[in-house]
Amino acid sequence: xxxxxxxxxxxxxxxxxxxxxxPILYAVxxxxxxxxxxxxxxxxxxxxxxxxxxxxxxxVPLLHYLKNSFVVSSLVTIGQLTVASLAAYVFAFIxxxxxxxxxxxxxxxxxxxxxxxxxxxxxxxxxxxxxxSYRALTIPFFASAFGIFLLRQxxxxxxxxxxxxxxxxxxxxxxxFYRVVLPxxxxxLVTLGIYSFLTTWNMxxxxxxxxxxxxxxxxxxxxxxxxxxxxxxxWGVVMxxxxxxxxxxLILIFISQKQLQxxxxxxxxK
Amino acid sequence: MNEVMxxxxxxxxxxxxxxxxxTANLRTSILYLSPAIVLxxxxxxxxxxxxxxxxxxxxxxxxxxxxFVGLENYxxxxxxxxxxxxxxxxxxxxxxxxPSIVLISFFLALxxxxxxxxxxxxxxxxxxxxxxxxxxxAVIWLFLFHPTVGVLNTLLxxxxxxxxxxxxxxxxxxxxxxxxxxxxxxxxxxxxxxxGLQNISQDLYESARIDGAGYFYQLFRITIPLLSPxxxxxxxxxxxxxxxxxxxxxxxxxxxxxxATNLIVYAIYQDAFINYQFGTASARAVILFFMVLGLTLLxxxxxxKKVHYQ
Amino acid sequence: MREIVLDKVSKTYDKQSFAVEDVEVSIRPGEFFxxxxxxxxxxxxxxxxxxxxxxxxxxxxxxxxxxxNHLPPNKREISMVFQNYALYPHLSVEENIMFGLKVRKISKxxxxxxxxxxxxxxxxxxxxxxxxxxxxxxxxxxxxxxxTVVSQAPICLMDEPLSNLDAQLRGQMRVEIxxxxxxxxxxxxxxxxxxxxxxxxxxxxxxLRDGKVQQIGTPLEIYNQPVNKFVAEFIGSPPxxxxxxxxxxxxxxxxxxxxxxxxQSDLAKIGNRSITLGIRPxxxxxxNGQGRVRTTLLNVEILGNETLLAFNVNNTIxxxxxxxxxxxxxxxxxxxxxDREQIFIFDEISEEVVSSxxxxxxxxxxxxxx
Numbered sequence: 001x002x003x004x005x006x007x008x009x010x011x012x013x014x015x016x017x018x019x020x021x022x023p024i025l026y027a028v029x030x031x032x033x034x035x036x037x038x039x040x041x042x043x044x045x046x047x048x049x050x051x052x053x054x055x056x057x058x059x060v061p062l063l064h065y066l067k068n069s070f071v072v073s074s075l076v077t078i079g080q081l082t083v084a085s086l087a088a089y090v091f092a093f094i095x096x097x098x099x100x101x102x103x104x105x106x107x108x109x110x111x112x113x114x115x116x117x118x119x120x121x122x123x124x125x126x127x128x129x130x131x132x133s134y135r136a137l138t139i140p141f142f143a144s145a146f147g148i149f150l151l152r153q154x155x156x157x158x159x160x161x162x163x164x165x166x167x168x169x170x171x172x173x174x175x176x177f178y179r180v181v182l183p184x185x186x187x188x189l190v191t192l193g194i195y196s197f198l199t200t201w202n203m204x205x206x207x208x209x210x211x212x213x214x215x216x217x218x219x220x221x222x223x224x225x226x227x228x229x230x231x232x233x234x235w236g237v238v239m240x241x242x243x244x245x246x247x248x249x250l251i252l253i254f255i256s257q258k259q260l261q262x263x264x265x266x267x268x269x270k
Numbered sequence: 271m272n273e274v275m276x277x278x279x280x281x282x283x284x285x286x287x288x289x290x291x292x293t294a295n296l297r298t299s300i301l302y303l304s305p306a307i308v309l310x311x312x313x314x315x316x317x318x319x320x321x322x323x324x325x326x327x328x329x330x331x332x333x334x335x336x337x338f339v340g341l342e343n344y345x346x347x348x349x350x351x352x353x354x355x356x357x358x359x360x361x362x363x364x365x366x367x368x369p370s371i372v373l374i375s376f377f378l379a380l381x382x383x384x385x386x387x388x389x390x391x392x393x394x395x396x397x398x399x400x401x402x403x404x405x406x407x408a409v410i411w412l413f414l415f416h417p418t419v420g421v422l423n424t425l426l427x428x429x430x431x432x433x434x435x436x437x438x439x440x441x442x443x444x445x446x447x448x449x450x451x452x453x454x455x456x457x458x459x460x461x462x463x464x465x466g467l468q469n470i471s472q473d474l475y476e477s478a479r480i481d482g483a484g485y486f487y488q489l490f491r492i493t494i495p496l497l498s499p500x501x502x503x504x505x506x507x508x509x510x511x512x513x514x515x516x517x518x519x520x521x522x523x524x525x526x527x528x529x530a531t532n533l534i535v536y537a538i539y540q541d542a543f544i545n546y547q548f549g550t551a552s553a554r555a556v557i558l559f560f561m562v563l564g565l566t567l568l569x570x571x572x573x574x575k576k577v578h579y580q
Numbered sequence: 581m582r583e584i585v586l587d588k589v590s591k592t593y594d595k596q597s598f599a600v601e602d603v604e605v606s607i608r609p610g611e612f613f614x615x616x617x618x619x620x621x622x623x624x625x626x627x628x629x630x631x632x633x634x635x636x637x638x639x640x641x642x643x644x645x646x647x648x649n650h651l652p653p654n655k656r657e658i659s660m661v662f663q664n665y666a667l668y669p670h671l672s673v674e675e676n677i678m679f680g681l682k683v684r685k686i687s688k689x690x691x692x693x694x695x696x697x698x699x700x701x702x703x704x705x706x707x708x709x710x711x712x713x714x715x716x717x718x719x720x721x722x723x724x725x726x727x728t729v730v731s732q733a734p735i736c737l738m739d740e741p742l743s744n745l746d747a748q749l750r751g752q753m754r755v756e757i758x759x760x761x762x763x764x765x766x767x768x769x770x771x772x773x774x775x776x777x778x779x780x781x782x783x784x785x786x787x788l789r790d791g792k793v794q795q796i797g798t799p800l801e802i803y804n805q806p807v808n809k810f811v812a813e814f815i816g817s818p819p820x821x822x823x824x825x826x827x828x829x830x831x832x833x834x835x836x837x838x839x840x841x842x843x844q845s846d847l848a849k850i851g852n853r854s855i856t857l858g859i860r861p862x863x864x865x866x867x868n869g870q871g872r873v874r875t876t877l878l879n880v881e882i883l884g885n886e887t888l889l890a891f892n893v894n895n896t897i898x899x900x901x902x903x904x905x906x907x908x909x910x911x912x913x914x915x916x917x918x919d920r921e922q923i924f925i926f927d928e929i930s931e932e933v934v935s936s937x938x939x940x941x942x943x944x945x946x947x948x949x950x
Contacts, residue, residue: 006386013381017395020378020456024398026421027410041421087306094302096295102303109314111566115514115535116559119324119542119551120317123333143309164633165666169680170654173298183670202403204517205535209543220405224521227409235413242406249401257394257461265465265500274592281588281638283649 024246031239038235052240056226059237061214062244065222069201070248072218075138076200077193084147084192085185089177091148092155093163103152109145115205122209136210137218141200147192150263154188155181191263194256201249219245318559325552333548343553353554355529356537359444363533364512366448367455371508372501374452375459380489382460383467393464400457404517411450412437412522440530443523447531450518455511459504466500467493499572506569510562534558582644582657582734583609584630584767589639591625591791599625600791603639607784609734612761612768614782616775618814622791623771624739630769631737632656643735659733663740665724667712674699674708677726691730698729701760718749725760735767742777754781775815779803787811805938809856809931812924818861818888821898824928825857832857832923835894837875840920846935850925855934858924861888864900867915877914882906889914 030038031052032045056062091103121140130136158181166176182189204220211217217225226241253260300307325343327335347353382393399407414422415436423433436446470493478488494501516535519525525532525540532540534554541551584607591600600622607613615623628634630641632653641648648656659680667676674695681691699705702722712720721741728736741757742750758781761768772778778785779799787794787802787810795807806812806820813819825834830847832840834857842850864873878897879890887906890899891914900916908914925935 009381009384009386013386013389013392016378016381017392020453021395021398023407023410023414023453024402026414030413038419041419041424043421083305083309086302090299090302094295094299096299099299102307106306106310109310111563112314112318113510113514113558113562115516115538116555116562117314117317117321119333119538119548119555120320121313122543123320123548124312124317126333139309140313143306143313145310148306159664159666161662161664161666162668164631164653165660165662167633168631168653168658168660169683170652171683175683180668184668186670198401202401202405204404204520205539208520220403220517223403223405223409227412227521235419238409239413242409246402246406249403250398253398253401253457254394257397258390260397260400261393261461261465261468265462265469272596274598275595277590278592278595278638281590281640283636283638283640283647285650287650 024250027239027242027246030236031243033236035234035236052234052236053244055234056237056240056244060222060226060229060241062219062222062241064214065217065219066244066248068216069219072134072137072207072216073197073200075134076141077196079138079142080144080147080196081189081193083142084144084151085182085189086177087143087148088151088155089181091152092158093176093181094173106145106148110149118206118209125210131210132213132215134216137207137216140206144196147196150192151185151188154185158184187259188263190256191259194252194260195264198249198252321552321555321559323552324548325550325556327549329546329548331546333546339549343549347550347553347557352529352532353537356532356534359530359532360513360534363444363448363451363515363531364509366445367451367512368505368508370448370452371455371459372505375456375463375504376501378456378460379463379467380493382464396460397457399454400461402454402457404454405521407450407454408518408521411446411453411518415446415522437523438527440527443527443531447515447518447522447533450522451512451515454518455508459508462504463497463500466497470496502572503569506565509565513558513561534561582767583607584735584769585640585642585645587640587642589626589629589636589641591622591629591634591637598791600629600788603793605786605793605796607767607769609767610765612758612770612781612783614778614785615769615771615788616778616785616814617773617788617794619773620790621788623773623788625791626788627737627739627769627771630656631658631660656735657733658735658737659728659731661724661728661736661738661741663743665712665720665741667720667723669712671711672708673704673710673712673715673723676712676723677704677708677730680727680731694730694732695726698726701729701763702726702756717745718753721745721753725757729760729764733766735769736761738768738770740772741770742772742774750777757781776817779815787814789814805933805936806924807933809858809926809933812858812926812933816860818899818901820858820860820924821864821893821896822856822858822926823894823896823898825855825894825925827855832925835892837891837893838873838918840872840918840923842920846925849935853934854928856926856928856931858926859918859922861899861901863919863922864898865902865917865919868917870917870920873916873918875914875916877908877910877912879910880906880908891916 026043029044032048032050033042034045034047034049034051037045087106091099125131125136125140128135130139162180162184163176166180171179202220203218207218207221208224211221223241223245226238324333324335326338326340328337328339330336378396382389382396414420417435417438420436422436426434435442437443474492474496475488478492483491514535515533516539519531519533519536520539523531525536535558538551538554538558541547541554586603586605589600589603590598592598603626615626617623625634629636632651636649643651643656668679671679677695677698678691681694695708696705699708702725704719704722704726707715707719712723715723724741738757742753745753754777770777770781782799784796784798785802786796789810795802795811797805802811802815806815809822813822823834823838825832825838827833827842827847827850830842832838832842838857873891873893875891875893877889877891881888881890882905884905885903887902887904887908888899889902889906889908890897892898922937923935924933924937926932927934
């Protein structure tokens with residue numbers, strides 16, 4: 001390859017990466033600044049201290065919010081994987097009359113935006129007395145049409161011979177499910193798991209509606225609180241909160257970029 | 271009856287099984303599907319019907335249907351300037367964000383698809399905004415846009431651009447939210463488009479190179495046609511996402527100034543949860559549903575066409 | 581050990597046509613039984629019905645004298661080797677071999693013992709900890725065989741197990757599978773489209789075409805006494821030469837190239853049917869004055885120990901197989917002789933055999949001339 005072209009591409013890559021990543025880098029930088037740096041619109045802190053972090057953990061129950069976010073995201077991830085893999089197993093392997101129709105019904109839910117149903121869902125959750133509980137934040141998201149679709153595509157790529165060989169060995173349906181199908185599809189389960197965790201962690205509107213106090217409030221709503229309480233004066237503290245909130249998902253993305261790319265594009269487009 | 275069935279019936283060895291055994295497949299299937307069926311019924315289908323139902327009623331503050339008003343809620347909306355403003359903002363917002371997201375992501379994916387040393391690092395950076403929550407992103411950009419401490423105007427000043435009243439001016443406010451949204455959405459679109467690019471067989475490029483085709487010839491004759499299903503998929507998804515935007519509005523502008531950024535979901539939220547107008551909020555939600563439905567059907571149509579080509 | 585009996589077994593998918601029709605056969609314990617035919621002939625469907633993976637539309641299947649039509653696969657005491665081996669990619673070789681035993685709750689000690697035994701038998705001892713993807717095609721094939729060995733099932737079903745291997749390995753595995761079957765004394769039902777496998781491995785062969793049984797017999801019976809044109813062409817390589825022929829003045833004539841004098845009894849059998857002449861490539865020799873063929877050489881393939889000659893007879897390409905190396909030039913005229921005793925004559929319409937080397941009453945003919 002000619003070097004002129006390579007240099008150009010590297011230049012474009014560096015510039016794009018810098019622009020795209022600037023807001024995140026800058027947020028980290030501000031999180032170490034004192035009020036004077038912020039006021040002077042400095043790009044880097046004049047001195048390095050963790051004061052903002054100490055302050056943010058003491059002024060709002062950030063750890064508590066983080067714990068809530070972890071609990072909610074993990075529960076939704078487990079719930080989605082369980083519900084979706086069971087349903088996908090039927091759609092991929094067990095034939096019965098009306099299966100195709102049911103599958104279309106599942107796909108149809110993709111056409112219904114969550115925001116269009118949130119009013120009634122809020123009324124339902126309120127009626128069930130789930131407001132301010134993990135149930136409200138998790139159970140409505142256990143069934144994901146996208147997850148079912150993604151896993152079914154992957155299950156369908158399992159050679160049918162394996163399913164038949166397992167039948168000859170005398171495995172029951174459930175044994176085939178957890179001893180053959182699930183281990184075989186480990187990678188796609190991981191993909192879906194990461195994706196569910198990310199989306200749940202970053203959920204904003206629904207937690208805003210169903211949490212009215214700190215008991216199960218997630219970190220995202222915590223950020224909103226922080227921003228309204230602290231704004232104007234203490235941007236360093238707000239940014240410290242932001243950095244704490246984005247760290248887990250950013251790390252997840254850094255670890256799993258390749259995996260996500262493979263898993264999601266195969267499911268979405270085949 | 272044909273000969274085949276006649277023969278089958280004559281020599282068939284009947285299976286001695288009762289209804290219980292006969293329905294084994296169906297029973298296991300229903301058992302395995304039941305969590306999904308129950309959840310979809312309670313949290314997707316029932317609320318969708320309920321929303322349509324509520325949109326024909328005036329409600330009390332607790333969301334109970336109080337008075338049937340037919341299409342009154344819809345007519346009220348279509349007549350109100352506030353709704354028109356909201357719809358205009360919603361579509362304008364889509365226009366600002368969707369093409370930008372697709373083009374920028376496509377550009378980044380083309381760059382990141384080169385086989386160069388350290389390319390994995392750049393791929394990860396370009397994907398990183400997928401891990402950014404809407405709340406965190408909006409707070410960061412709120413700071414960047416800030417009229418006194420925001421660094422964005424300072425940076426633009428280096429390029430000789432005069433300070434922009436980002437969130438204060440009703441025209442710029444929508445642009446500001448659009449910028450935030452574009453930034454947040456690049457990660458996911460980039461990831462999907464890069465995946466699409468890598469699914470294109472390298473043989474095609476090699477044979478094109480043997481024929482002496484240049485970079486842009488390859489781009490327009492091989493890459494774009496073969497990537498078109500992916501690009502279309504991401505176009506529709508981004509479109510739908512733009513209709514669903516909420517958090518950035520809530521944190522950056524609260525729908526203002528002068529309702530200039532009152533996007534449809536924010537309007538639903540305000541109607542229902544600030545003003546307790548569940549009837550008109552539901553009517554808005556139904557309208558949102560049809561907007562998304564239209565886009566989804568468009569996508570299915572396109573996919574069907576693609577199947578015909580193969 | 582149990583006998584497998586199929587009686588009028590049929591299968592239809594669309595209720596309009598048969599995928600398998602009226603199969604009747606009984607397979608003896610310890611027999612190596614081969615189902616052979618071109619793709620789509622129903623051989624795999626038949627095997628899958630035996631395995632219980634497909635339902636039997638009509639007719640009965642009995643195993644050891646008991647009706648087995650509706651037995652689930654795992655109750656049939658069978659093992660099965662699939663075309664792509666059906667190895668679990670997430671399990672090691674050892675776990676793959678043991679997989680079925682674990683499900684059947686066989687004690688850990690016994691499992692270990694059987695796996696060791698099978699691994700030694702198949703030369704897999706060094707690979708037990710590896711994953712299937714780290715093995716070569718032949719080794720994967722052996723893992724699949726090992727699974728059959730440890731199951732100790734009296735009946736083994738194989739569905740084109742060698743079709744993914746290269747030619748050399750295929751030859752080697754043919755021998756190994758045959759030895760394994762004899763060593764364990766199990767009943768083998770083996771599906772293949774490759775007539776070489778059928779001929780070399782089977783105790784008996786069933787030839788299928790369009791779901792119907794054409795012929796059942798030992799390899800030599802099938803080769804020497806094919807009952808119809810299809811079987812004659814399908815078994816043997818290169819296949820039997822065929823040409824439309826007619827009777828002119830007591831001679832069998834095909835195009836301008838071939839003319840042979842026929843015996844009275846053959847002429848009587850033929851009567852006034854339209855016929856096809858068949859002759860195997862190894863029964864066409866250098867000209868010796870008998871059963872003359874005059875034609876032009878189209879192609880010569882020298883294979884080292886034998887030479888294949890191609891030429892035209894009545895607008896079809898025929899081949900002759902001569903032992904040794906023959907330096908002949910394509911395009912030159914050539915004269916050949918046909919072994920009159922080895923001629924097959926088929927009815928053009930029904931494709932059934934009319935006259936073959938084995939139903940010629942040569943003795944009777946001799947008596948007559950006396």
